Amino acid sequence: MNEKLGYAVLFGGGLVGALPALALWAQRQWIFGLIAFAAGFVGTLLICERLLPFKCPVCGRKLGRQNARGLAAGQQLRFVCEPCDTEWDTGLRVSDE
Numbered sequence: 001m002n003e004k005l006g007y008a009v010l011f012g013g014g015l016v017g018a019l020p021a022l023a024l025w026a027q028r029q030w031i032f033g034l035i036a037f038a039a040g041f042v043g044t045l046l047i048c049e050r051l052l053p054f055k056c057p058v059c060g061r062k063l064g065r066q067n068a069r070g071l072a073a074g075q076q077l078r079f080v081c082e083p084c085d086t087e088w089d090t091g092l093r094v095s096d097e
Contacts, residue, residue: 013044056081057088070094 018040024033053062056079063079069087070076077092 059084
């Protein structure tokens with residue numbers, strides 16, 4: 001995933017978490033607003049952790065596009081971690097379109 005897109009997802013998720021929090025704070029139910037904001041923030045962080053770069057299953061190194069193999073149409077998408085000599089098959093296939 002593109003880094004700018006990741007930041008956009010993080011900002012959008014924060015906004016989704018902040019809207020109910022602001023509405024509840026305006027009604028003087030600040031504790032529920034705080035809980036709503038915290039839930040939205042934590043949920044957004046978890047989503048971003050899953051969407052942002054793949055990590056090597058052995059050493060935990062972030063694997064970006066430069067480590068990707070099989071980018072042609074119809075091929076299996078794989079990532080190669082050269083330091084620990086691991087090839088990770090994502091189970092994803094590049095679209096033929």
